[in-house]
Amino acid sequence: MTAADLHIDHLRLGYDTPRGLHTVVDGFSLTLEGGHIGCLLGPSGCGKTTVLRAVAGFEPVRGGHIRLGDQLLSAPGVHLAPERRQVGMVFQEYALFPHLTAAQNVAFGLRRQPRPAQEARVRELLGVVGLAEAASRYPHELSGGQQQRIALARALAPAPALLLMDEPFSNLDGATRQNLTVQVRDILRAAGQTAILVTHHEAEAHTMADRIGVMHNGRLAQWREMARPV
Numbered sequence: 001m002t003a004a005d006l007h008i009d010h011l012r013l014g015y016d017t018p019r020g021l022h023t024v025v026d027g028f029s030l031t032l033e034g035g036h037i038g039c040l041l042g043p044s045g046c047g048k049t050t051v052l053r054a055v056a057g058f059e060p061v062r063g064g065h066i067r068l069g070d071q072l073l074s075a076p077g078v079h080l081a082p083e084r085r086q087v088g089m090v091f092q093e094y095a096l097f098p099h100l101t102a103a104q105n106v107a108f109g110l111r112r113q114p115r116p117a118q119e120a121r122v123r124e125l126l127g128v129v130g131l132a133e134a135a136s137r138y139p140h141e142l143s144g145g146q147q148q149r150i151a152l153a154r155a156l157a158p159a160p161a162l163l164l165m166d167e168p169f170s171n172l173d174g175a176t177r178q179n180l181t182v183q184v185r186d187i188l189r190a191a192g193q194t195a196i197l198v199t200h201h202e203a204e205a206h207t208m209a210d211r212i213g214v215m216h217n218g219r220l221a222q223w224r225e226m227a228r229p230v
């Protein structure tokens with residue numbers, strides 16, 4: 001299967017406030033080739049999270065459109081429900097379910113699959129993130145980096161067409177953060193996973209990205225293609 005391209009065209013996003021519509025993103029366009037990793041950089045408040053939330057289906061689109069492969073996800077008056085978008089997410093706060101084990105967390109998005117298929121997929125993903133031995137541990141028994149690897153395994157388990165990551169490493173300290181960035185990049189590349197990462201860290205963007213975009217005044221100032229070392 002060929003991974004789907006993401007197309008965002010002249011996107012306009014905003015929030016309704018008591019003083020009227022507060023437009024945050026205007027004229028934002030990008031194309032991300034299937035199987036590639038794109039990074040959005042930019043100052044605090046420039047609209048990076050708002051763009052990710054719109055792609056995930058948590059914000060309505062005021063103008064322009066978002067398309068994943070042949071499927072129109074969002075446009076004015078068009079809104080595919082988040083659970084029908086095949087979009088996975090990993091956030092800054094680990095957001096694992098504290099009362100579920102690592103394996104149960106990873107299985108969460110697989111509830112509709114038969115039990116044996118679920119178990120096989122959970123084993124596979126725990127192996128991919130290098131935490132096979134942590135299957136029966138609870139989140140509070142895992143380090144921050146381990147929790148974030150479980151969150152990644154959980155997001156990848158249903159094989160999303162697109163993975164969104166919003167500052168996924170920002171709660172981690174220096175060496176852990178650097179190691180995890182490289183590990184996650186290698187996992188995503190090996191899986192041919194299309195992904196968008198939002199970060200404040202230019203070095204992180206350079207480690208991860210096939211394309212880097214800098215957001216400025218609600219649009220993308222550049223969308224640079226980076227060489228992938230062979």
Ligand SMILES: Nc1ncnc2c1ncn2[C@@H]1O[C@H](COP(=O)(O)OP(=O)(O)OP(=O)(O)O)[C@@H](O)[C@H]1O
Nearest residue numbers: 015017022024042043044045046047048049050051
């Ligand atoms: N629910 C909301 N209601 C009104 N305004 C909002 C809401 N959420 C975000 N905003 C505003 O939208 C703008 C963009 O916010 P957003 O969170 O997308 O920025 P960001 O680039 O992700 O910032 P950061 O890097 O600090 O996370 C900000 O000015 C913010 O105050």
